[in-house]
Every structure is written in C-alpha cells, then in structure tokens.
Amino acid sequence: MKSSYAIGVDLGGTNLRVGVVRSDGKVEAQAEIPIGQDKSPKRIVNLIGEHVSVMQKKASFPIVGCGCGIPGIVNSGDGVVYSSPNFPEWKNVEILKLLKKEIGSPVIIDNDANMFALAELLYGAGKGHKNLIMLTLGSGIGGGIVIDGKIFHGDMGFAGEVGHIVVEPDGVPCGCGSIGCWEQYAASKAFIHIIRRLPKKEEDGLLAIVDGDLERLTPEFVADLAQSGNQSARELWKIFGRYVGIGIASIINTLGITTIVMGGGIARSWDLFIDSTRAEIVSRTYKKNTEHLKLLKTSLGEFTGIVGAASAALSPPL
Amino acid sequence: MKSSYAIGVDLGGTNLRVGVVRSDGKVEAQAEIPIGQDKSPKRIVNLIGEHVSVMQKKASFPIVGCGCGIPGIVNSGDGVVYSSPNFPEWKNVEILKLLKKEIGSPVIIDNDANMFALAELLYGAGKGHKNLIMLTLGSGIGGGIVIDGKIFHGDMGFAGEVGHIVVEPDGVPCGCGSIGCWEQYAASKAFIHIIRRLPKKEEDGLLAIVDGDLERLTPEFVADLAQSGNQSARELWKIFGRYVGIGIASIINTLGITTIVMGGGIARSWDLFIDSTRAEIVSRTYKKNTEHLKLLKTSLGEFTGIVGAASAALSPPL
Numbered sequence: 001m002k003s004s005y006a007i008g009v010d011l012g013g014t015n016l017r018v019g020v021v022r023s024d025g026k027v028e029a030q031a032e033i034p035i036g037q038d039k040s041p042k043r044i045v046n047l048i049g050e051h052v053s054v055m056q057k058k059a060s061f062p063i064v065g066c067g068c069g070i071p072g073i074v075n076s077g078d079g080v081v082y083s084s085p086n087f088p089e090w091k092n093v094e095i096l097k098l099l100k101k102e103i104g105s106p107v108i109i110d111n112d113a114n115m116f117a118l119a120e121l122l123y124g125a126g127k128g129h130k131n132l133i134m135l136t137l138g139s140g141i142g143g144g145i146v147i148d149g150k151i152f153h154g155d156m157g158f159a160g161e162v163g164h165i166v167v168e169p170d171g172v173p174c175g176c177g178s179i180g181c182w183e184q185y186a187a188s189k190a191f192i193h194i195i196r197r198l199p200k201k202e203e204d205g206l207l208a209i210v211d212g213d214l215e216r217l218t219p220e221f222v223a224d225l226a227q228s229g230n231q232s233a234r235e236l237w238k239i240f241g242r243y244v245g246i247g248i249a250s251i252i253n254t255l256g257i258t259t260i261v262m263g264g265g266i267a268r269s270w271d272l273f274i275d276s277t278r279a280e281i282v283s284r285t286y287k288k289n290t291e292h293l294k295l296l297k298t299s300l301g302e303f304t305g306i307v308g309a310a311s312a313a314l315s316p317p318l
Numbered sequence: 319m320k321s322s323y324a325i326g327v328d329l330g331g332t333n334l335r336v337g338v339v340r341s342d343g344k345v346e347a348q349a350e351i352p353i354g355q356d357k358s359p360k361r362i363v364n365l366i367g368e369h370v371s372v373m374q375k376k377a378s379f380p381i382v383g384c385g386c387g388i389p390g391i392v393n394s395g396d397g398v399v400y401s402s403p404n405f406p407e408w409k410n411v412e413i414l415k416l417l418k419k420e421i422g423s424p425v426i427i428d429n430d431a432n433m434f435a436l437a438e439l440l441y442g443a444g445k446g447h448k449n450l451i452m453l454t455l456g457s458g459i460g461g462g463i464v465i466d467g468k469i470f471h472g473d474m475g476f477a478g479e480v481g482h483i484v485v486e487p488d489g490v491p492c493g494c495g496s497i498g499c500w501e502q503y504a505a506s507k508a509f510i511h512i513i514r515r516l517p518k519k520e521e522d523g524l525l526a527i528v529d530g531d532l533e534r535l536t537p538e539f540v541a542d543l544a545q546s547g548n549q550s551a552r553e554l555w556k557i558f559g560r561y562v563g564i565g566i567a568s569i570i571n572t573l574g575i576t577t578i579v580m581g582g583g584i585a586r587s588w589d590l591f592i593d594s595t596r597a598e599i600v601s602r603t604y605k606k607n608t609e610h611l612k613l614l615k616t617s618l619g620e621f622t623g624i625v626g627a628a629s630a631a632l633s634p635p636l
Binding site for chain 2 (some may be wrong): 053103130143145152156157158161163164166167168169176177178246250251254255256257268269284286288289
C-alpha cells in the first residue's frame, strides 16, 4: 500500500508542536515552537498556519490534510472551541473555520486527549484493541474514549471529560464550578490537597521541607523527594495512586472497558503510583473485569499528540 | 411491514414476568408468576420454560425467539450469569445453554437493565435517541448504556455497572467489596446512610418516628412521610436527589450522553427528588451538556422488562 502523509498539530499551553506523519505513524519531520504571551485565536491560528506551511515544504509527498489537537472543550463536529483552560481568551471560537482559511488544505480538529487516544490505538500501547480509555495526567486529567475503534464524542461532542468525575462530593472546589472533581486529587494540584491524608507527623515533616509553601508540592518535586528515599513523599504518591484508581474504577464500572492507557507529565512517575492504583481498581471493580485489566503507559512519548492529530486527518473519524 | 412476535422474559428477585410482544412493542399477553423459595438455576429454568410454553400457545403467530433479562453480572456473549444478588446460588451458571435446551427456540439473554434500556430506546421515553443511559433505582442501581442505537457491553460484557461508581471513597461498605458505591447512597438502602446528613434535630425527629430502627427508613416509608408533609423527610429526599445527581454527573462527564431515563421502584417518587438531582447535575457538568440534559421517567411501566427482552430477540444486538 502506498504511504500517505498528513500534518499533525499539537497545541499545548506553552508550546506548539507541528510534524509530518506518514500513514504508518512514522514522524518524518517535526518542530516545537514556544507560543509566547499573545494567545489570541488570531495569533495562534497565524502561528499554526506558518509552521504548517514550513512542514508542507518538508514533506516528501503531498499531504492529504492537517489534524489539530486542542486542549479544552472542543467540538470536532462544529469545529468550535467553547473554552480552554490554557487559552482563557478563547470562548466559542470557530477555530476550524479560521484554520481552514489559513491553511487551505483539509483540516480536522479535536480535543487533544482524543488525538492522543487515536495515536495510542493505531500505533502505540493500545494497538490491537477495539475499546480503550486514554488518560492524560497533567495540569488536569484529560480523557479520550475509543469504542469499536473510533473516538466516542457523546451527544454534544464532550465525552471524555473524566477529570470532572466526582471523587469527593464535599471536597476541594474545582475551576469548572463543581466540587471534588477527580483532577483535584489525581493531577498536578493533587499533592496540595492529599497531603492532609498523611499522618500528622509525616504531613508536618513534608511541610517543613517546603517551608509551609504548599504550592511547591508539584509532582516533580514530590517525585524527586520520593526517589531520594523520603518515606513521606513515597506515601504521598501511594495516596495519589489510590485516587487515580478511584477514578479509573468508576470509569471501568461504567464502561466495562479494561484497557487504560496513561500519558501526560505525571505518568512519568509511573513506578511511584501504579501499584497503588492497580490495588484500588481491583478492590472496586468486578473480578471478571480486573482479570483483563491492562494499565499501560503511553509508548509514543512526546510525539503522541502530532501522530494522533495527523492520523485523524489520514482517516477522519466519520 | 408484517408484524413479528417474540417472547420477553423479565426475571426479578420475587416475580417472573413473561409476555408475548409484537414488533411494534405492543404486549399481546403477559403473566406474572411468584418465584417462591427454590431459586436454583434448574428450578428457575424449568419455571421459565413452562411459562414460555404457555405464552407460545397464546401467540397469534409463530414467535421468532425469546429474550430474557436477568439481574446481576450477566454476559450476553457467552451466556453466563457470573453472579446475581437476587440469586445467591447462581455462580458462573451457563444459563443461555440451559434455556436453549429447555425452550427449544432461539434465546438471547442480557442484564435486565440492558433490556430496560432497549425497551425505552425503541418504544419508550428514549425513542428517537441515538445514545442514552438507562438507570434503575431499586434495591441497587442498574445501568444500561445505548451507544449509536445499540447496547454497549464493554470488553467483558459488564458495561453499565454504574451502581458501583465511587461517590464517597471512604464511605459506606458495599456488598461488592468496594466502599462508597453510588448504590449505597441513591438506592433502597440510601436513607439509612444519608440520614446522618440532616441537621441533628431533624435526624433525631425522624429516628423517633421509626423508634430508632434505621431499617424502617425504606424509600416507600420516607416517601409516605414526605407526602404527608414531614419536612425532614422532604429534606432527606433532597439529599437523596443530590446523590442521584452526583452519580449522573460523573456519567455525563465521562460519556457526554445527555439523555438519562430512570426507572425502578424509587423512580416513582420522582417529584420528591428530581429537582435536587437536576440542580446537582447542572452544578457539576459543562453548560453545553446541561443545555441538552433530558432527565426522563420510564414511560413503559411494569412492562419495560418484557418489552425490552422481547425486542432483543426481535432484533438481536449483533
């Protein structure tokens, strides 16, 4: 079969990544561009257009189209970004229309976690599966749901907003307006909240290390502490893993999908939390499901976003 | 189009319902049979066979097959009931094989909530929808998920076990082995647990009414109290409604499906809890989803189970 090529765009809060991807998932060329201060839709669309154009020139064959993964509440059907935590100015932006005008070739957009899910399904850890759940553990929790080999978008286009599964109904307020959302307990802000779950003495010990400044309890910081042998930090990662498991258990009990692929910055600390996550899932789901449970780490690394976005353009999910 | 007929079997913990259903959903004949003490697979299969045979004789045309809805962990693919809270003896029972042998005509089995979902989708409150969530609020919470007009079974056949979504991770132990499952807070045992959420004075007032016997706080009892004007009972229903909403919010944030049909005994007290449920969902899900939110009461009543089961036989979900 002759290879075809597409351009994948992965828009993050800090960097834009653009690449040329072959239909077998190989990245032919790619670039990472800092976004800078001006995050207006106009400027970002110009920036994407400029770098897509650079990539088009690098492609060894004509490209069939361009896929673009965007964080936030994105509707791939009507092409609108309703809101995005990383781009506060973006409200009801008709981004697909703007991109089509700028780029000129066929464009498809979707939520970034959905693009990650496609990449893992076609070329990564989820290869060969019919159904899978993709989770990105980062500043929030993103989710992509694959059912029967296709991204499931739900009625209004917003399936997979799993970061807002309720895990502590009277817990920590979330930026979305709800209370006790999963992403307050199993994403980058988690350690600030779950430190209270430690025995008082261990909590005090950790607080002394950061001079009482909770904001310093980032996943990177707590991971370094744990790796250096600090037992309280290791315990904190276990509590974190427990909360990861609580959310996944609710997803498994709802969907009966047992292949879970995890990516995002925090997934790099896999060994610090995954045993605790697995134990929690096993204690909260039916044996017949957990017998087939697969907790998988993303295998495509930094290219997941562009590969997924390009693959959406190579075989648009109709 | 010529009508065809199927037999629907709705196996409950107390009664067995069997009926002849026409392809337009009309129930031609039906019977309700008390199950009695002996709940062994052999006896129940005999009982079903006997009454299916009676119905076959009543059908005005030959029937195309028989569908059977069963409560519990049921795999429609391999035809096995792994466990069922209403039938404690049933462990890994090859019920489909036994039924086929007993009945002789084509048989299809599925979890009862999935059968209810099919009925609502084809003939009831969910008519015209592509995606819907069916919830039965009774002794537990059953769930059926319809995606693209078909029951979604998940990887192992156990999608829709939403009663075990985690709503209070350190809350009340559940019979399933987990802790804080949704069905402990939004099904028949709920009032026993949520009474503690009332202000002390109101809690004491209600406890005095039942002479401190928490087991008397059944949904029927608390509904009668509320209907008779007891303010604490009305408040308790609002807390109940809140927990119904918390679980539904997690489902909506996961699946982005905004049509929710509710049945089961407790749904009869709809007016006592639904406003509180709706408010909770609205506060915990994205506006774009709640704008399209439909909370619907089952419209098929006591026949939902047999109509759904028969419809599965009329157009088997492949």
